[in-house]
Amino acid sequence: MADKLFGLIDLNWRFELTKFKLIRNLFKSRWFPLLAIIFNLFIFVIILISGLIGGFSAGNYNFGIMIVWILWWVMLMFILVPIFSRAWCLMCPFPVFSDWLQRGALFVVTGLKLKGLGLKWPKALKNMWVMNILFLVTTFFSGFFTVRPLATFILLGGIILLAFLIGLVFEKRSFCLYVCPVSGFQGLYSQFAMAEVRRKDPEICKNHKVKTCYVGNECGYGCPWMLTPFNFTKNTYCGMCLECFKSCPHDNMAFNLRPPGVDLLVDEKRGLDEAWKAFIMLGIAMVFFLTMQGPWGFLKDWVRGTSLKGYLTFISLHTAFSLLIVPAIFLVFSYLSKSFSGAKEVSLKKIFTNFSYTLVPLGLGVWIAFSVGIVLPNGSYILHIISDPFAWGWNLFGTRSVPWTPVFTGALGHLQGAVLIVFYLFSLAYGARLSRQTYPTEEQAKRGWIPILIFLTLATLAFLWLYIG
């Protein structure tokens, strides 16, 4: 019998979008996603210039601040990640310079031998830990880069430079795979996405001895993310660069729509690094809400660094909360799960790790609800800055004088409440299935699920109280 999400959607349901010739041809063209990357590069050049020019001015009338922290962030959390997986990675301009350097060309396939030192990324760091720490450290400066144009310039410039330097030294997209602070949470939450890149017919891949999707050919480079597209099972590390569509001589790669969250059930490469990413994201969401959408002035002073003591207190509490307290609470509930289940043979680590994936839907919901609270009151600034990106008095689209206009902020609470409930439902739906994967018998799975269900309920209530209570 088919396993149906909420009793409605068959988890094995797929709809291949690349069966349409237009989309397939687009995916196989070398112009795509290159044109999207070049367009975004152009936008990011404007962002960097406006950040530099804007200096220490208030960020709400700065192109860089508004495009990055309002428009881009919201697009990422609302559409790109939950629907299209790592669609941002597909069009991200950050690694374009290292790609260019390694390949010696932007458009054509120049050969299989790449330039640069091409060192292997250290084995001990082939996980999400570097990204976890870097993302957390980046949020230490949230009180600067989300409001000060120059800080955004430094942050983005630093990331672009780092991407280039790492591409110079290490092979292919090591930066994207192991370092980029934006990559980690996209990877984690892309497991929830409603789209995927997968092979079509396993037999074709099996009989295709030269794995061109991995090694490349004259039509496309071998997977820049150093993955094996012929046996993709989850979205986490697929940067959707589409090279495998180009290099597959059998047209055996597909871009599918699917039910949200099915990757959460893929019992492969689950680890503490991804678990901690889920905890860190929850912790950061709470801290961001308290400092940005909360009414407490002293917290805002802490994150703005008005005093060293306050700033260090913020960093310490933020780190302790995200890295230790949230995981510690979850560990307690994991222990209770083990005790309730009576399954002594299942390790606590396995229970802890497996159930941490229940936080993916909830975490995504928490971030979407948070982002709604940012974009509805502040979105109208975008109309101003697109007309006058450098604050030079331009009026390119005639929208420079549009006043600050909060949109639907009266319904904010309802929107946030509804979003939390929807994603809570997804967490419960997948949690029960994860429990069956974790414990050997149905009875143990049911008992072991109860403490985790309680945790998810309490966590949802906590965020609900924070957002609208």
Next chain:
Amino acid sequence: MKLRKNILIISSFIVYGLWFMPGSAQAAERFFEIKAKKFSYTPNIINVNRGDTVKIRLLSEDVHHGFFVDGYGIKTSAHPGMEGSLKFIADKAGRYTFRCSVTCGEFHPYMVGYLVVGPNSRFWLYAAIVLVIGIGSLITLNRARKTNG
């Protein structure tokens, strides 16, 4: 099937009850003097009851600050030495953010406070839904176990 029906009936009662939770018996006039200073308000949370008439006197302690109330769509502003005022009937229950409507510095978009119009039926409504889903999920699980057992 019967279990689902019972859960649905109980949930409907809870949700209905919370949605139409009555306000205070007597509406009162409430006055607040709110001081605005980069980037917070004092008091930062104001609690009133649904139906109360709310009068606000806004004072700025440094630069030009605004005061916009989400959901009510009303605003005022104050310069140092030149106060602003607002008067409205708090007829919508729930927590609403009031926020600075005049660019006052780099943290301006995050200069907010809360107007809580009690009873906060909006929060209790969503909290009840979460609890009903959670408890319903547990009951269903337990029932399924008994059936299997």
